[in-house]
Structure formats: C-alpha cells, structure tokens
Amino acid sequence: MKLLSAAQTHALDQATIKAQNISSIDLMERAANAVTDWLFKELLLDYDTEIHVCCGPGNNGGDGLVVARNLHRAGYPVRLWLLPAARHSADFTHQQHQLPAGLAVQEVNPDKLPDIAATAMVVDALFGTGLSRPLEGDAATLVRHLNASGATVVAVDMPSGLFADAPQPAGCAVVQARYTLSFELPKLAFLLPQNAGFVGDWRLLPLGLDAQAIREAKTNLFFVTADEMRGRFPERPKFSHKGTFGHALLLAGSQGKIGAAVLATQACLRGGVGLLTTRVPAVGYDILQISAPEAMCLADPAADFLTELPDLAPYAAVGIGPGLGQQDGTREVLRQLLTTAEVPLVIDADALNLLGANPELQSLLPPGSLLTPHPKEFERLVGEPARDDYHRLEQLRSFANHTGCYCVLKGAYTALATPAGHIFFNSTGNPGMATGGSGDVLTGLLLALHADQRLSPLDAALLGLHAHGRAADLALPHTGHAGLLASDIIRFIGPALSELEIL
Numbered sequence: 215m216k217l218l219s220a221a222q223t224h225a226l227d228q229a230t231i232k233a234q235n236i237s238s239i240d241l242m243e244r245a246a247n248a249v250t251d252w253l254f255k256e257l258l259l260d261y262d263t264e265i266h267v268c269c270g271p272g273n274n275g276g277d278g279l280v281v282a283r284n285l286h287r288a289g290y291p292v293r294l295w296l297l298p299a300a301r302h303s304a305d306f307t308h309q310q311h312q313l314p315a316g317l318a319v320q321e322v323n324p325d326k327l328p329d330i331a332a333t334a335m336v337v338d339a340l341f342g343t344g345l346s347r348p349l350e351g352d353a354a355t356l357v358r359h360l361n362a363s364g365a366t367v368v369a370v371d372m373p374s375g376l377f378a379d380a381p382q383p384a385g386c387a388v389v390q391a392r393y394t395l396s397f398e399l400p401k402l403a404f405l406l407p408q409n410a411g412f413v414g415d416w417r418l419l420p421l422g423l424d425a426q427a428i429r430e431a432k433t434n435l436f437f438v439t440a441d442e443m444r445g446r447f448p449e450r451p452k453f454s455h456k457g458t459f460g461h462a463l464l465l466a467g468s469q470g471k472i473g474a475a476v477l478a479t480q481a482c483l484r485g486g487v488g489l490l491t492t493r494v495p496a497v498g499y500d501i502l503q504i505s506a507p508e509a510m511c512l513a514d515p516a517a518d519f520l521t522e523l524p525d526l527a528p529y530a531a532v533g534i535g536p537g538l539g540q541q542d543g544t545r546e547v548l549r550q551l552l553t554t555a556e557v558p559l560v561i562d563a564d565a566l567n568l569l570g571a572n573p574e575l576q577s578l579l580p581p582g583s584l585l586t587p588h589p590k591e592f593e594r595l596v597g598e599p600a601r602d603d604y605h606r607l608e609q610l611r612s613f614a615n616h617t618g619c620y621c622v623l624k625g626a627y628t629a630l631a632t633p634a635g636h637i638f639f640n641s642t643g644n645p646g647m648a649t650g651g652s653g654d655v656l657t658g659l660l661l662a663l664h665a666d667q668r669l670s671p672l673d674a675a676l677l678g679l680h681a682h683g684r685a686a687d688l689a690l691p692h693t694g695h696a697g698l699l700a701s702d703i704i705r706f707i708g709p710a711l712s713e714l715e716i717l
C-alpha cells in the first residue's frame with residue numbers, strides 16, 4: 215500500500231474524477247457518505263448523543279457539511295458550526311446550499327465558543343490535506359477548545375492542524391482525535407509515534423480512487439498489509455530436507471543474559487531454519503542444550519562472553535547480538551565477523567551498540583546486512599539524536615543508503631529502510647510487544663528467514679517483521695497486553711508464517 219503526499223492525494227482525486235467521469239462533488243459525497251456509514255456502524259450513535267460538526271472553509275469542511283446533512287436526515291440532533299473564513303472552496307459553497315432548512319448552522323464566535331459536553335461527539339471537518347501552515351487565530355482557539363472539552367472527536371481525513379506528511383513546530387494547535395477516518399491510503403503522519411496523540415485510532419475508508427493512478431504514483435514509502443504478504447512465504451516442497459532451509463549460526467549470550475540467546479534460538483527454530491548452531495560463552499552451554507535441544511550448541515572457550523568466532527563455512531546466514539554484552543573480546547569477534555562473513559548477517563542489540571561505540575566498525579558492514587535497532591540503539595548507531603520522527607526517518611534512509619544495508623527501526627509501526635531508499639512500514643503487532651526479549655525473538659526469526667535461500671533479503675525482512683507482529687497479535691487473546699511474553703510470540707510464529715504461505 216503506497217503512502218502518498220498531500221499533493222499526490224489531490225492529484226489522485228483529479229485523476230479519479232477524470233477517469234470515472236464524475237465531479238469533485240461526487241467524490242466528496244462518496245467520502246462523506248463513507249464517514250457517515252462508519253459513524254453509524256462503529257459508534258452506534260443513539261439519538262440523544264450530542265453531536266457537533268465543525269467545518270472549515272475547504273473541501274474538508276465540505277465533507278463535514280455532507281456528514282451533517284446525512285446525520286440530520288437520519289434524525290440526529292446535529293449542531294453545525296462553521297469556522298469564519300474570508301473565502302470558501304467552490305465545493306464547500308455548493309454543499310452549503312444543499313443544507314436542509316431544518317439544520318441549524320452557526321458561525322463559530324471566538325468570544326462565545328460552542329458549548330460542548332464531555333459526553334458529546336464532535337466531527338472535526340475543519341482542515342484536512344489542504345493545511346498549508348500551522349493553525350492560528352480563531353481556528354487554533356476552536357481546536358484547543360475542542361480538545362479541552364473532553365468530547366469524543368472523530369477527525370475527517372486528518373486531525374485538523376496536523377500536516378499529512380511533514381513535521382511542524384511543537385505546540386501547534388492540533389485536534390486530539392479519538393478516531394481519524396481517512397480515505398483509501400494511509401498518510402505518513404498516521405505512522406509516527408509523535409502524532410499518536412492527535413491521530414488516535416485511524417481507519418481507512420474505501421473511496422474507489424483510480425487504481426491506475428495509484429499504480430502510477432511514485433513514492434518510496436509503503437505500508438505493508440497482510441494481503442500484500444500472503445503468498446510470499448514459499449510453501450515447503452514435499453521432498454524437503456534440512457539443508458533446503460539453511461544452516462544458521464547465532465552468536466549470542468553473556469553472563470546473566472543467556473535468556474536472550476535462548477529466545478533467539480527458539481525463535482529461529484520456530485522460524486523454520488533447517489539447522490541451527492548457537493554459539494554462547496561456556497556459562498550458557500548447558501542452558502542452551504536443555505532449553506533448545508533442536509539446536510546444536512558451540513561453547514566459546516571463555517566463560518562469560520564470546521571471544522572467538524567459529525569457522526563460518528557451514529552457515530548460510532549468521533545472527534549476532536542478543537544478550538551479547540559489549541566486552542572488548544566480543545567486539546573483536548564482531549570485527550572478525552564483519553571482515554570475513556560471506557553470507558547474510560542479522561545484527562541486533564549489543565552488536566549494534568558495539569557498532570555505535572566503535573564507528574570504524576560500521577565501514578566493515580557487508581552490504582545487504584540487516585540491522586534491527588530500536589530508536590535508542592539507532593541513535594547510538596548514527597551518533598546524533600533525531601529532531602523528530604520525520605528526521606529519524608531521513609536518518610534511517612540515509613544510513614541504509616550509505617551503508618548499503620537494510621535497517622529496521624523498531625516501534626509501533628516498525629520501519630524497514632532499504633539500500634535503494636525505500637521505507638516499508640509494518641502493519642502488525644501490538645503494545646504487548648514492548649517487553650524484554652521481544653527483539654531477541656525478532657532476531658531469531660529474521661535469522662531463520664535469511665538462511666532460507668529461496669528468499670531475497672527484502673522478502674526475508676518483510677516476512678520476518680510481519681510474522682513477528684502477527685504472532686504477537688495471535689498470542690494477545692491468550693495473554694492480554696501486560697501478560698504477553700517474548701516466549702508467547704515464539705509460540706505463534708509458526709501459525710503466523712503459515713498464514714503467509716497461502717495466497
């Protein structure tokens with residue numbers, strides 16, 4: 215699913231109007247009717263709900279006028295508020311003339327703002343993708359008033375005051391929506407943590423936009439849906455054998471953090487690896503052999519952390535990082551791995567911290583490696599804090615580009631940046647995954663998929679991210695958010711991958 219800019223969305227509207235030989239009013243009615251249907255279906259409005267519809271001067275406001283008309287005709291007591299404006303869009307004016315006589319329309323008076331109960335519902339149709347600058351004056355006053363009311367706000371297309379695809383100064387007046395109802399394709403703003411308080415839960419409503427124009431739209435930002443991932447995990451041929459799915463090596467664990475090595479090992483096994491060898495310091499040998507008998511275990515001569523890199527010849531992919539620690543001896547193992555590996559690498563956790571603490575190691579990264587930092591590890595990697603989530607995305611794209619690596623930035627919508635400059639946002643997962651070991655599980659799963667010779671590095675990464683979050687989503691009904699453990703994610707990796715085998 216493509217992420218398009220505000221300008222591209224407008225162009226898509228025009229292309230749709232032309233291709234389908236409809237008017238912009240038709241498209242507006244289509245959008246507003248989809249919003250109204252959602253309100254009826256999802257919010258189950260009852261007739262004594264206090265409903266306010268606030269409209270701005272453009273087509274976002276035009277959508278709002280149609281929604282108000284629909285609600286009024288359905289018998290709801292709608293209060294319609296118009297933001298004072300010097301001029302209005304043609305479609306807004308057209309819709310204004312369509313308002314039924316019985317529907318009271320009031321202009322917002324900044325000195326006497328609408329009286330809105332905390333139990334009310336507000337439809338925010340003030341501004342959408344036409345926002346060209348942060349809100350000021352009456353618009354900002356009204357937005358702050360809506361936020362202070364405590365009412366349930368449903369934003370049309372965008373929470374008013376938020377840009378669809380670009381940062382804005384902190385402290386701007388932006389609607390804090392409970393729901394944002396957008397059309398057909400998500401906006402980048404929906405996927406960034408800093409906007410979560412404004413966007414709320416977002417939904418995409420079908421608008422029947424021109425498929426050809428969507429196909430032709432150029433972007434390097436993508437939102438990966440389950441439908442797009444189905445069928446991309448190859449089924450297992452009947453005559454498979456362990457070698458078909460690769461022999462992986464996992465370098466992990468240190469004194470007190472052997473559990474990370476266990477979780478990554480078990481996740482790699484559940485991810486379908488053919489054979490797995492896990493290398494841990496001696497302290498972890500018995501633990502690994504007992505907790506993951508399906509994996510072979512190589513003990514490092516040192517007791518508490520890794521000091522020697524084993525011969526890499528047998529392995530189709532190597533993972534390094536979970537629970538590794540950052541000892542000097544381990545740093546030298548990482549250096550040797552980076553300079554000698556000739557197979558895909560998955561680099562996580564303390565191996566990333568070692569790269570951050572020793573930037574000269576980054577120049578040794580073999581192109582095509584996959585790095586999986588969370589934001590703090592990423593900041594250490596690039597050596598400077600991001601100004602905001604948009605800047606962090608640019609840092610991510612630049613890092614992937616100049617290292618030639620794939621880089622995953624873990625978060626609510628985990629982002630994968632590719633050496634070619636594309637960024638893919640993952641759509642699965644839930645807040646229960648913010649728990650110790652969740653990243654170790656991802657590393658093990660990604661290692662398994664990178665050992666599978668049938669998968670490209672991009673597919674292995676996308677499948678791993680999708681299945682990791684999906685496994686956590688499958689576990690959720692059994693565990694709840696707070697009760698979700700990393701080992702619960704492991705339990706559902708198999709079912710999550712199975713869903714991706716079939717179209």
Ligand SMILES: NC(=O)C1=CN([C@@H]2O[C@H](COP(=O)(O)OP(=O)(O)OC[C@H]3O[C@@H](n4cnc5c(N)ncnc54)[C@H](O)[C@@H]3O)[C@@H](O)[C@H]2O)[C@H](O)CC1
Pocket residue numbers: 223226227241242245270271272273274275276277303340341342343344345346347348349350353370371372397421
């Ligand atoms: N395919 C679709 O997504 C469709 C979306 N629709 C709706 O159309 C709006 C976009 O409408 P547009 O007229 O371009 O702009 P807005 O209504 O968002 O903005 C109104 C108007 O306000 C002025 N303005 C901009 N910034 C400010 C500001 N800071 N303060 C005051 N005024 C400002 C500017 O002149 C804007 O034009 C989209 O969001 C959808 O809701 C279509 O209805 C159907 C297809």
Ligand SMILES: [K+]
Pocket residue numbers: 274338339340341342369370371372373374
């Ligand atoms: K809006």
